[in-house]
Amino acid sequence: MHYSVCDFLLDIVQNSIEAGSANIVLKILEENRLLEVYVEDNGKGMDKEELEKIRDPFYSDGQKHSKRKVGLGIPFLLHAVELAGGSCNIASKKGKGTIVSFSFPMDSIDSPPLGDLPGLFLSSMCFDGNYELSIYRRNKEADIDYVLHRSELLEIIGSFNKADALLDLKDFLVSQELASGEVVS
Amino acid sequence: MAKMTLEQLRKLREEKKGEMDKREVEGKNIQIIVGMGTxxxxxxxxxxxxxxxxxxxANGLAAQVVIRQTGCMGLCHVEPTVEVVMPDMPDTIxxxxxxxxxxxxxxxHVLGKALLENHIYDRPAVDIVKQ
Structure with missing residues (x-):
């Protein structure tokens, strides 16, 4: 079972990449003790019937693993949302893409912790392929507001496969979670 | 640490690039692949x-090693899984x-060229082996 919101998100982003998306938009917004998350892709999408089935943990389209009988990513998320009294909406169009959005009340004891955002962003960018990932992050109370684009970061660091480049990128991502003017040792 | 700008990240990378170019070897030939499925x-x-x-x-291997992520390798019961592909060693999961x-x-494994025997699961599960 996933532990944090970041775990759910890495799973969803990976689904988007595996669905052949060229563009993925990830928004993580916190305001008034509500966490709102939105993932939009332009991958292969799903029809109404498939969309219904992804809620079933004992359903998998069998394309990735032909004998596998489970698909747990979305059922994990739905279970966590239901437990915490949040909300979740999944919309999809075959051939067009999918939008997954969900929210968690941050004061609920059953809401999962947000988790390691810089680690999520790093891993989300490091899958093979030429997809664009645009990240919008805002936490009004903490004075955090930034936008990241995978293509722009790749142009700067040169590679998502080299350890030294990834360490610099991780430092950069960690620093984005600081408020303007905030310095930590 | 203070909030870093894209320009600062660029400058940091350019400073390190000269140092890395000296160490860069022709064709990285070691791959470490981490399974990142559900x-x-x-x-x-x-x-x-x-x-x-x-x-x-930390071991100065950045010039030789490619680090990659992939989806599930079919060994869900022993996650996290890591595959290492390199010369003079068998492909190992x-x-x-x-x-x-x-x-x-x-x-x-990478530096000492020795296997970690208690953690080897060397074949992908049967449902993802290409026929």
Missing amino acids: CGIAAGAKQTFEEIIREVD YGRVDGAIAKEIVVR
Whole structure:
């Protein structure tokens, strides 16, 4: 079972990449003790019937693993949302893409912790392929507001496969979670 | 640490680039691949991935090693899983790779060319082997 919101998100982003998306938009917004998350892709999408089935943990389209009988990513998320009294909406169009959005009340004891955002962003960018990932992050109370684009970061660091480049990128991502003017040792 | 701008990141990379170019070898020939499917994520593959990055850098292997992520390798029961492909060693898939084992993979397998025998799960599960 996933532990944090970041775990759910890495799973969803990976689904988007595996669905052949060229563009993925990830928004993580916190305001008034509500966490709102939105993932939009332009991958292969799903029809109404498939969309219904992804809620079933004992359903998998069998394309990735032909004998596998489970698909747990979305059922994990739905279970966590239901437990915490949040909300979740999944919309999809075959051939067009999918939008997954969900929210968690941050004061609920059953809401999962947000988790390691810089680690999520790093891993989300490091899958093979030429997809664009645009990240919008805002936490009004903490004075955090930034936008990241995978293509722009790749142009700067040169590679998502080299350890030294990834360490610099991780430092950069960690620093984005600081408020303007905030310095930590 | 203060909030870094894109320009600062660019400058940092350019400073290191000169140093890396000196060490760069023709064609990186070692691959470390971390399984990042639902099962891997739930078992802590993200931490494993980051530990491998740190250890590869700490041992000065950045010029030879390509670090990649992939989806589920079909070994959900022993996640996190890590595959190592390199010359003079058999292609190996390790299972139950936490941070400490990740470190050992870099030091003992990649540098020392020795297998970590208690963590080898060398064949992908039957449902993902190409017919």
